Amino acid sequence: MRLASETNLTPARSVVRSRLRRKEMVWGYFFIAPVVIGLLIFTIIPIFASLVLSFTSWDGSSQIKFIAFDNFTKLFADNIYLKSLRVTTIYTVVTVPCTIVLSVVIAVLLNRKIRGRDAYRLIFFLPSVTMPVAIAVVWKFMYNGSNGLINYLLSVVGIDGPNWITDERYILMSVMIIAIWGGIGYNMIILLSGLQGIPDSYYEAAAIDGATGWHRFVHITVPLLTPAIFFVMVTSLIGAFQVFDLVFMLTPATNGGGAGGVLQDATRTAVFSIYQNGFTWFKIGYASAQAWVLFVIIFLITMVQMYLQKRWVHYE
Incomplete structure:
Protein backbone atom coordinates (compact mmCIF):
# COMPACT_ATOMS: atom_id res chain seq x y z
CA MET A 1 0.00 0.00 0.00
CA ARG A 2 2.82 2.38 0.82
CA LEU A 3 4.57 1.79 -2.47
CA ALA A 4 1.34 2.32 -4.37
CA SER A 5 0.66 5.64 -2.61
CA GLU A 6 4.19 6.87 -3.35
CA THR A 7 3.73 5.87 -6.98
CA ASN A 8 0.47 7.81 -7.14
CA LEU A 9 2.13 10.91 -5.59
CA THR A 10 5.05 10.97 -8.05
CA PRO A 11 3.10 12.55 -10.98
CA ALA A 12 1.64 15.13 -8.60
CA ARG A 13 5.12 16.06 -7.38
CA SER A 14 6.38 16.41 -10.92
CA VAL A 15 3.45 18.72 -11.75
CA VAL A 16 4.22 20.86 -8.68
CA ARG A 17 7.90 21.04 -9.61
CA SER A 18 7.12 22.02 -13.18
CA ARG A 19 4.81 24.76 -11.93
CA LEU A 20 7.52 26.03 -9.59
CA ARG A 21 10.02 26.05 -12.46
CA ARG A 22 7.59 28.01 -14.62
CA LYS A 23 7.02 30.52 -11.82
CA GLU A 24 10.77 30.90 -11.29
CA MET A 25 11.23 31.37 -15.04
CA VAL A 26 8.49 33.99 -15.19
CA TRP A 27 9.91 35.91 -12.26
CA GLY A 28 13.40 35.63 -13.73
CA TYR A 29 12.24 37.14 -17.02
CA PHE A 30 10.34 39.79 -15.06
CA PHE A 31 13.46 40.90 -13.18
CA ILE A 32 15.71 41.00 -16.25
CA ALA A 33 13.06 42.67 -18.43
CA PRO A 34 14.06 46.27 -17.51
CA VAL A 35 17.68 45.58 -18.41
CA VAL A 36 16.78 43.83 -21.66
CA ILE A 37 14.32 46.56 -22.66
CA GLY A 38 16.86 49.28 -21.83
CA LEU A 39 19.52 47.43 -23.81
CA LEU A 40 17.20 47.16 -26.80
CA ILE A 41 16.03 50.78 -26.71
CA PHE A 42 19.28 52.52 -25.89
CA THR A 43 21.91 50.21 -27.42
CA ILE A 44 20.86 47.55 -29.92
CA ILE A 45 18.23 49.55 -31.84
CA PRO A 46 20.44 52.68 -32.07
CA ILE A 47 23.33 50.54 -33.34
CA PHE A 48 21.29 49.18 -36.25
CA ALA A 49 19.70 52.60 -36.82
CA SER A 50 23.13 54.21 -37.12
CA LEU A 51 24.16 51.50 -39.59
CA VAL A 52 21.15 52.33 -41.77
CA LEU A 53 21.74 56.09 -41.42
CA SER A 54 25.39 55.71 -42.46
CA PHE A 55 24.15 55.05 -45.99
CA THR A 56 21.96 58.15 -46.04
CA SER A 57 22.14 61.93 -46.09
CA TRP A 58 20.05 63.40 -43.27
CA ASP A 59 20.18 66.57 -41.19
CA GLY A 60 17.72 65.40 -38.54
CA SER A 61 14.68 67.26 -39.89
CA SER A 62 14.46 66.94 -43.67
CA GLN A 63 13.65 63.80 -45.63
CA ILE A 64 16.18 60.98 -45.43
CA LYS A 65 18.01 60.46 -48.72
CA PHE A 66 19.73 57.16 -49.51
CA ILE A 67 23.24 57.75 -50.93
CA ALA A 68 24.79 54.25 -50.65
CA PHE A 69 28.52 54.38 -49.86
Whole structure:
Protein backbone atom coordinates (compact mmCIF):
# COMPACT_ATOMS: atom_id res chain seq x y z
CA MET A 1 0.00 0.00 0.00
CA ARG A 2 2.82 2.38 0.82
CA LEU A 3 4.57 1.79 -2.47
CA ALA A 4 1.34 2.32 -4.37
CA SER A 5 0.66 5.64 -2.61
CA GLU A 6 4.19 6.87 -3.35
CA THR A 7 3.73 5.87 -6.98
CA ASN A 8 0.47 7.81 -7.14
CA LEU A 9 2.13 10.91 -5.59
CA THR A 10 5.05 10.97 -8.05
CA PRO A 11 3.10 12.55 -10.98
CA ALA A 12 1.64 15.13 -8.60
CA ARG A 13 5.12 16.06 -7.38
CA SER A 14 6.38 16.41 -10.92
CA VAL A 15 3.45 18.72 -11.75
CA VAL A 16 4.22 20.86 -8.68
CA ARG A 17 7.90 21.04 -9.61
CA SER A 18 7.12 22.02 -13.18
CA ARG A 19 4.81 24.76 -11.93
CA LEU A 20 7.52 26.03 -9.59
CA ARG A 21 10.02 26.05 -12.46
CA ARG A 22 7.59 28.01 -14.62
CA LYS A 23 7.02 30.52 -11.82
CA GLU A 24 10.77 30.90 -11.29
CA MET A 25 11.23 31.37 -15.04
CA VAL A 26 8.49 33.99 -15.19
CA TRP A 27 9.91 35.91 -12.26
CA GLY A 28 13.40 35.63 -13.73
CA TYR A 29 12.24 37.14 -17.02
CA PHE A 30 10.34 39.79 -15.06
CA PHE A 31 13.46 40.90 -13.18
CA ILE A 32 15.71 41.00 -16.25
CA ALA A 33 13.06 42.67 -18.43
CA PRO A 34 14.06 46.27 -17.51
CA VAL A 35 17.68 45.58 -18.41
CA VAL A 36 16.78 43.83 -21.66
CA ILE A 37 14.32 46.56 -22.66
CA GLY A 38 16.86 49.28 -21.83
CA LEU A 39 19.52 47.43 -23.81
CA LEU A 40 17.20 47.16 -26.80
CA ILE A 41 16.03 50.78 -26.71
CA PHE A 42 19.28 52.52 -25.89
CA THR A 43 21.91 50.21 -27.42
CA ILE A 44 20.86 47.55 -29.92
CA ILE A 45 18.23 49.55 -31.84
CA PRO A 46 20.44 52.68 -32.07
CA ILE A 47 23.33 50.54 -33.34
CA PHE A 48 21.29 49.18 -36.25
CA ALA A 49 19.70 52.60 -36.82
CA SER A 50 23.13 54.21 -37.12
CA LEU A 51 24.16 51.50 -39.59
CA VAL A 52 21.15 52.33 -41.77
CA LEU A 53 21.74 56.09 -41.42
CA SER A 54 25.39 55.71 -42.46
CA PHE A 55 24.15 55.05 -45.99
CA THR A 56 21.96 58.15 -46.04
CA SER A 57 22.14 61.93 -46.09
CA TRP A 58 20.05 63.40 -43.27
CA ASP A 59 20.18 66.57 -41.19
CA GLY A 60 17.72 65.40 -38.54
CA SER A 61 14.68 67.26 -39.89
CA SER A 62 14.46 66.94 -43.67
CA GLN A 63 13.65 63.80 -45.63
CA ILE A 64 16.18 60.98 -45.43
CA LYS A 65 18.01 60.46 -48.72
CA PHE A 66 19.73 57.16 -49.51
CA ILE A 67 23.24 57.75 -50.93
CA ALA A 68 24.79 54.25 -50.65
CA PHE A 69 28.52 54.38 -49.86
CA ASP A 70 29.04 58.10 -50.54
CA ASN A 71 29.57 58.90 -46.86
CA PHE A 72 32.32 56.29 -46.56
CA THR A 73 34.10 57.38 -49.74
CA LYS A 74 33.89 60.98 -48.58
CA LEU A 75 35.58 60.10 -45.27
CA PHE A 76 38.89 59.18 -46.88
CA ALA A 77 39.02 62.54 -48.67
CA ASP A 78 38.04 64.57 -45.60
CA ASN A 79 41.17 66.20 -44.18
CA ILE A 80 39.39 67.15 -40.96
CA TYR A 81 38.36 63.54 -40.32
CA LEU A 82 41.78 62.16 -41.25
CA LYS A 83 43.40 64.64 -38.89
CA SER A 84 41.03 63.54 -36.12
CA LEU A 85 42.21 59.95 -36.64
CA ARG A 86 45.81 61.15 -36.44
CA VAL A 87 45.11 63.04 -33.20
CA THR A 88 43.34 59.97 -31.78
CA THR A 89 46.28 57.75 -32.74
CA ILE A 90 48.78 60.10 -31.08
CA TYR A 91 46.62 60.25 -27.98
CA THR A 92 46.33 56.45 -27.85
CA VAL A 93 50.01 55.73 -28.54
CA VAL A 94 51.08 58.08 -25.73
CA THR A 95 48.46 57.47 -23.05
CA VAL A 96 48.02 53.70 -23.18
CA PRO A 97 51.68 52.63 -22.70
CA CYS A 98 52.31 55.32 -20.09
CA THR A 99 49.17 54.39 -18.15
CA ILE A 100 49.95 50.67 -18.21
CA VAL A 101 53.60 51.07 -17.20
CA LEU A 102 52.74 53.40 -14.32
CA SER A 103 49.86 51.12 -13.27
CA VAL A 104 52.16 48.09 -13.13
CA VAL A 105 54.78 49.95 -11.10
CA ILE A 106 52.24 51.36 -8.64
CA ALA A 107 50.44 48.00 -8.34
CA VAL A 108 53.71 46.24 -7.52
CA LEU A 109 54.59 48.88 -4.91
CA LEU A 110 51.13 48.79 -3.31
CA ASN A 111 51.16 44.99 -3.25
CA ARG A 112 53.87 45.12 -0.62
CA LYS A 113 53.22 45.34 3.10
CA ILE A 114 53.68 49.04 3.77
CA ARG A 115 52.07 51.38 6.26
CA GLY A 116 48.92 53.05 4.94
CA ARG A 117 48.68 50.71 1.95
CA ASP A 118 44.87 50.76 1.87
CA ALA A 119 44.83 54.56 2.02
CA TYR A 120 47.24 54.78 -0.91
CA ARG A 121 45.12 52.35 -2.91
CA LEU A 122 42.05 54.46 -2.23
CA ILE A 123 43.82 57.66 -3.27
CA PHE A 124 44.96 56.18 -6.57
CA PHE A 125 41.54 54.64 -7.25
CA LEU A 126 39.47 57.76 -6.51
CA PRO A 127 39.87 59.30 -10.01
CA SER A 128 38.31 56.16 -11.50
CA VAL A 129 35.03 56.71 -9.61
CA THR A 130 34.97 60.49 -10.00
CA MET A 131 32.84 62.08 -12.70
CA PRO A 132 34.97 63.04 -15.74
CA VAL A 133 33.25 66.44 -15.86
CA ALA A 134 34.32 67.18 -12.27
CA ILE A 135 37.86 66.05 -13.06
CA ALA A 136 37.99 68.28 -16.13
CA VAL A 137 36.73 71.31 -14.18
CA VAL A 138 39.37 70.88 -11.46
CA TRP A 139 42.18 70.36 -13.96
CA LYS A 140 40.97 73.31 -16.02
CA PHE A 141 41.47 75.49 -12.96
CA MET A 142 44.91 73.97 -12.34
CA TYR A 143 45.89 74.54 -15.99
CA ASN A 144 44.93 78.23 -15.89
CA GLY A 145 47.79 80.16 -17.46
CA SER A 146 47.59 83.20 -15.19
CA ASN A 147 46.60 81.93 -11.73
CA GLY A 148 46.60 78.13 -12.06
CA LEU A 149 48.24 75.88 -9.49
CA ILE A 150 50.63 74.23 -11.95
CA ASN A 151 52.09 77.48 -13.24
CA TYR A 152 52.32 78.78 -9.68
CA LEU A 153 54.41 75.77 -8.63
CA LEU A 154 56.57 76.20 -11.73
CA SER A 155 57.10 79.89 -10.91
CA VAL A 156 58.39 78.92 -7.47
CA VAL A 157 61.36 77.20 -9.13
CA GLY A 158 61.81 79.99 -11.66
CA ILE A 159 59.96 78.44 -14.64
CA ASP A 160 57.46 80.45 -16.64
CA GLY A 161 54.64 78.00 -17.32
CA PRO A 162 52.82 77.99 -20.67
CA ASN A 163 49.14 78.48 -21.39
CA TRP A 164 48.23 74.83 -21.06
CA ILE A 165 44.70 74.87 -22.49
CA THR A 166 44.74 78.03 -24.60
CA ASP A 167 47.82 77.18 -26.67
CA GLU A 168 47.41 74.62 -29.45
CA ARG A 169 50.95 73.36 -28.81
CA TYR A 170 50.13 72.19 -25.29
CA ILE A 171 46.41 71.44 -25.12
CA LEU A 172 46.64 67.85 -26.43
CA MET A 173 49.48 67.13 -24.02
CA SER A 174 47.36 68.58 -21.22
CA VAL A 175 44.51 66.22 -22.09
CA MET A 176 46.88 63.25 -22.20
CA ILE A 177 48.29 64.07 -18.76
CA ILE A 178 44.78 64.02 -17.29
CA ALA A 179 43.97 60.75 -19.08
CA ILE A 180 47.11 59.06 -17.77
CA TRP A 181 46.47 60.30 -14.23
CA GLY A 182 42.83 59.21 -14.33
CA GLY A 183 43.46 55.80 -15.88
CA ILE A 184 46.01 54.53 -13.39
CA GLY A 185 43.54 53.69 -10.61
CA TYR A 186 41.31 51.25 -12.51
CA ASN A 187 44.25 49.45 -14.11
CA MET A 188 46.01 49.29 -10.75
CA ILE A 189 43.07 47.42 -9.17
CA ILE A 190 42.99 44.86 -12.00
CA LEU A 191 46.76 44.36 -11.79
CA LEU A 192 46.65 44.09 -8.01
CA SER A 193 44.19 41.21 -8.28
CA GLY A 194 46.58 39.53 -10.70
CA LEU A 195 49.55 40.09 -8.40
CA GLN A 196 47.73 38.64 -5.41
CA GLY A 197 47.16 35.45 -7.40
CA ILE A 198 50.92 34.83 -7.74
CA PRO A 199 52.11 32.42 -5.00
CA ASP A 200 54.76 33.78 -2.64
CA SER A 201 56.63 30.48 -2.92
CA TYR A 202 57.84 31.48 -6.41
CA TYR A 203 59.53 34.59 -5.05
CA GLU A 204 60.93 32.71 -2.06
CA ALA A 205 62.45 30.04 -4.30
CA ALA A 206 63.92 32.71 -6.60
CA ALA A 207 65.38 34.58 -3.61
CA ILE A 208 67.02 31.36 -2.38
CA ASP A 209 68.57 30.93 -5.83
CA GLY A 210 70.04 34.42 -5.56
CA ALA A 211 67.69 36.27 -7.94
CA THR A 212 67.60 40.03 -7.46
CA GLY A 213 64.40 42.06 -7.17
CA TRP A 214 64.64 43.10 -10.82
CA HIS A 215 65.10 39.52 -11.99
CA ARG A 216 62.13 38.37 -9.89
CA PHE A 217 60.05 41.14 -11.44
CA VAL A 218 61.08 40.34 -15.01
CA HIS A 219 61.02 36.54 -14.84
CA ILE A 220 58.17 35.93 -12.36
CA THR A 221 55.90 38.97 -11.99
CA VAL A 222 55.63 40.04 -15.63
CA PRO A 223 55.05 36.56 -17.17
CA LEU A 224 52.44 35.58 -14.56
CA LEU A 225 50.81 39.01 -14.79
CA THR A 226 50.50 38.84 -18.57
CA PRO A 227 46.74 37.98 -18.67
CA ALA A 228 45.92 41.01 -16.50
CA ILE A 229 48.24 43.24 -18.54
CA PHE A 230 46.60 42.17 -21.79
CA PHE A 231 43.17 42.83 -20.30
CA VAL A 232 44.00 46.38 -19.22
CA MET A 233 45.73 46.94 -22.57
CA VAL A 234 42.59 45.98 -24.50
CA THR A 235 40.27 48.06 -22.32
CA SER A 236 42.68 51.01 -22.31
CA LEU A 237 42.98 51.00 -26.11
CA ILE A 238 39.22 50.87 -26.56
CA GLY A 239 38.77 53.71 -24.08
CA ALA A 240 41.53 55.79 -25.67
CA PHE A 241 40.00 55.54 -29.14
CA GLN A 242 36.67 56.66 -27.67
CA VAL A 243 37.95 59.65 -25.69
CA PHE A 244 35.50 62.52 -25.75
CA ASP A 245 34.56 64.01 -22.38
CA LEU A 246 37.97 65.49 -21.52
CA VAL A 247 38.34 67.00 -24.98
CA PHE A 248 34.81 68.38 -24.88
CA MET A 249 35.31 70.00 -21.47
CA LEU A 250 38.77 71.46 -22.08
CA THR A 251 38.33 72.67 -25.66
CA PRO A 252 36.41 75.93 -26.24
CA ALA A 253 32.98 75.39 -27.78
CA THR A 254 32.99 76.96 -31.23
CA ASN A 255 32.00 75.96 -34.73
CA GLY A 256 35.43 76.80 -36.08
CA GLY A 257 37.54 79.85 -36.76
CA GLY A 258 39.54 81.95 -34.32
CA ALA A 259 41.51 80.59 -31.39
CA GLY A 260 38.79 78.09 -30.48
CA GLY A 261 38.87 76.61 -33.97
CA VAL A 262 42.64 76.18 -33.81
CA LEU A 263 42.36 74.47 -30.43
CA GLN A 264 39.66 72.16 -31.74
CA ASP A 265 41.91 71.20 -34.64
CA ALA A 266 44.64 70.28 -32.13
CA THR A 267 42.36 68.15 -29.96
CA ARG A 268 39.70 66.93 -32.39
CA THR A 269 39.57 63.20 -31.72
CA ALA A 270 37.49 60.72 -33.71
CA VAL A 271 34.55 60.74 -31.28
CA PHE A 272 34.69 64.53 -30.97
CA SER A 273 34.52 64.73 -34.76
CA ILE A 274 31.48 62.42 -34.70
CA TYR A 275 29.85 64.69 -32.12
CA GLN A 276 30.53 67.81 -34.18
CA ASN A 277 29.16 66.32 -37.39
CA GLY A 278 26.12 64.84 -35.70
CA PHE A 279 25.10 67.45 -33.13
CA THR A 280 26.78 70.68 -34.25
CA TRP A 281 26.65 70.52 -38.03
CA PHE A 282 23.69 68.06 -38.14
CA LYS A 283 25.26 65.70 -40.65
CA ILE A 284 23.63 62.65 -39.08
CA GLY A 285 24.39 60.20 -41.88
CA TYR A 286 28.01 61.31 -42.17
CA ALA A 287 28.49 61.08 -38.39
CA SER A 288 27.02 57.56 -38.42
CA ALA A 289 29.49 56.53 -41.11
CA GLN A 290 32.34 57.93 -38.99
CA ALA A 291 31.10 55.95 -36.00
CA TRP A 292 31.07 52.69 -37.95
CA VAL A 293 34.55 53.29 -39.34
CA LEU A 294 35.76 53.87 -35.79
CA PHE A 295 34.02 50.65 -34.70
CA VAL A 296 35.79 48.69 -37.42
CA ILE A 297 39.17 50.18 -36.42
CA ILE A 298 38.66 49.30 -32.75
CA PHE A 299 37.40 45.82 -33.65
CA LEU A 300 40.42 45.06 -35.84
CA ILE A 301 42.88 46.33 -33.24
CA THR A 302 41.18 44.24 -30.56
CA MET A 303 41.32 41.13 -32.76
CA VAL A 304 45.03 41.70 -33.35
CA GLN A 305 45.56 42.02 -29.62
CA MET A 306 43.68 38.79 -28.93
CA TYR A 307 45.75 37.01 -31.58
CA LEU A 308 49.00 38.31 -30.12
CA GLN A 309 47.87 37.28 -26.65
CA LYS A 310 47.27 33.71 -27.83
CA ARG A 311 50.65 33.63 -29.53
CA TRP A 312 52.30 34.99 -26.40
CA VAL A 313 50.63 32.41 -24.14
CA HIS A 314 51.53 29.63 -26.57
CA TYR A 315 55.11 30.85 -26.65
CA GLU A 316 55.27 30.95 -22.87
